[in-house]
Amino acid sequence: GESVGLHLPTLSVQEGDNSIINCAYSNSASDYFIWYKQESGKGPQFIIDIRSNMDKRQGQRVTVLLNKTVKHLSLQIAATQPGDSAVYFCAETLNNDMRFGAGTRLTVKP
Amino acid sequence: NAGVMQNPRHLVRRRGQEARLRCSPMKGHSHVYWYRQLPEEGLKFMVYLQKENIIDESGMPKERFSAEFPKEGPSILRIQQVVRGDSAAYFCASSRQVSNQPQHFGDGTRLSIL
Numbered sequence: 001g002e003s004v005g006l007h008l009p010t011l012s013v014q015e016g017d018n019s020i021i022n023c024a025y026s027n028s029a030s031d032y033f034i035w036y037k038q039e040s041g042k043g044p045q046f047i048i049d050i051r052s053n054m055d056k057r058q059g060q061r062v063t064v065l066l067n068k069t070v071k072h073l074s075l076q077i078a079a080t081q082p083g084d085s086a087v088y089f090c091a092e093t094l095n096n097d098m099r100f101g102a103g104t105r106l107t108v109k110p
Numbered sequence: 111n112a113g114v115m116q117n118p119r120h121l122v123r124r125r126g127q128e129a130r131l132r133c134s135p136m137k138g139h140s141h142v143y144w145y146r147q148l149p150e151e152g153l154k155f156m157v158y159l160q161k162e163n164i165i166d167e168s169g170m171p172k173e174r175f176s177a178e179f180p181k182e183g184p185s186i187l188r189i190q191q192v193v194r195g196d197s198a199a200y201f202c203a204s205s206r207q208v209s210n211q212p213q214h215f216g217d218g219t220r221l222s223i224l
Contacts, residue, residue: 008150008151031210032209032210034212034213036215041217042217042218043114043201043203043215043216043217043218044153044201044203044215045215046212046213046214049212051210089152089153091213093210095209096141096158096165096205096209097155097158097166098143098155098213099155100145100152100153100154100155101152102151102152103151103152
């Protein structure tokens with residue numbers, strides 16, 4: 001289904017702490033999931049992806065967890081830095097048809 | 111390897127005029143997607159195209175909006191007789207032909223209607 005426009009939830013963390021951003025997706029048949037980061041005035045930037053046959057994937061300082069039972073996706077950022085401040089979107093995909101979640105604004109306090 | 115290129119970055123139109131937004135996908139990408147974003151909101155899917163074909167236009171208004179991705183040249187999102195409510199950021203993304211590949215985004219066109 002379509003993403004619905006909502007006021008962005010926010011998450012504020014201290015520099016150096018770990019961040020966890022959560023996302024509930026809508027279609028239990030979705031088989032591919034992506035996290036994007038969007039900075040002000042720019043387009044979404046790919047961070048990490050995960051296929052539905054996995055439940056965890058790690059990148060550099062980021063980890064994505066997938067729980068298909070409850071249709072939940074999370075993004076963990078280790079040692080959060082000021083440059084991580086942005087809006088983060090999850091996206092679910094089925095057959096190249098991608099739908100975005102509402103997004104979370106992450107603010108990192110120095 | 112250039113990324114997805116959108117132009118113009120900013121476009122100002124008066125009510126009733128036409129807006130044309132262009133998108134050149136990444137090299138090797140044959141799938142193009144258009145999204146619309148309002149401030150402080152998520153991206154809303156509009157249309158998905160492959161070369162010379164519209165695959166899914168379920169998110170695009172039936173009137174005034176059209177999209178194309180010709181054999182040669184960029185993809186075009188066209189909005190006729192623009193209204194104030196069309197003001198938004200319009201993002202284009204592209205991906206490879208195989209499934210389960212990430213979409214790569216341009217930096218968008220910000221459309222303002224006076």
